[in-house]
Structure formats: structure tokens, C-alpha cells
Amino acid sequence: MKAITCLTSHPDISHLTHSVLYETEPVDAPTQGWFLNCAVSIETELTVRSLFSLCARIECDLGRVRSEKNAPRTVDLDLLFYGTAIVNTSDLIVPHPRIETRRFVLVPLAEIAPDVLHPLLHLTVRELLDRLGNFPIVRKLNDSTAE
8 A cells, every 4th residue: 555655645646546455366476475456547647658667666665676577576566558558668568468367457457447448459447357267366355255
């Protein structure tokens, strides 16, 4: 939640909405504990590149150290969509390149933005989620019922 506080305190970010916290069993990192995930929607005048840089700065400020792929981390801010923009550079791909395969992303995102349309796949967040099975387990924090 500290990351959300950092975002809300930025002068160029307004109208922040976020999902509840979800617990997710680890994917591609089976030796780690369960992850906490949520989705955040904002309005901003920042460019996609500036927003990406801000997210990286917040991660660093909150103690993230980048080491090996899928290593444990204190915080991970992913830029999933930026309106209908499509960005494909060496360090930034928007929409997020694997969003359609990630329940741990789509479940919280569907809570706050089910009708957002993926600009390349032409499916809504809800439709993307409906295409996935029930793995991995994604459940609301302190809730025994899995999504």
C-alpha cells in the first residue's frame, strides 16, 4: 500500500482507484511464499515514459533490488495499459505483454476496470479473465474463497 501512497502523492496523478488486495500462489517461483497483488487505475498528464520512470523510482524507494528473473521482491509495479497506447521499446511494452495469461493480474484488474479493452487483442479485461482457468489460485486477502 506504500506504493499507492507514493502514486497518490504525485502532483500529476489524480483520480486513483484501486482494487482490494489479493493473495496469489507463486507462478514460476514455487519456492517463494504467496504474493500480494492489486490493480490501480489513475488519471495523469504524465507521458507513458514518465509514468514508467516514476514507477521504477517508487520501486527503488521502497527497497526493490533487481537481481535475477522472478527473484523475491518487495514491490513490483507493472504498467498494464496506458489508455489505448501501444508501446514496444527495448525496456517498455504496453499493453503488458503477458496480461492475457495472468490471473493474478486480471482478477484485481477486473474488479476496477472490467470493460477496459485490450487495444491489440480487442477483448475486455473481463473477457480475457473468462478465457483463463482457475490456476493460479487468486483470493481476496483474508478471504478463504478463491477467485
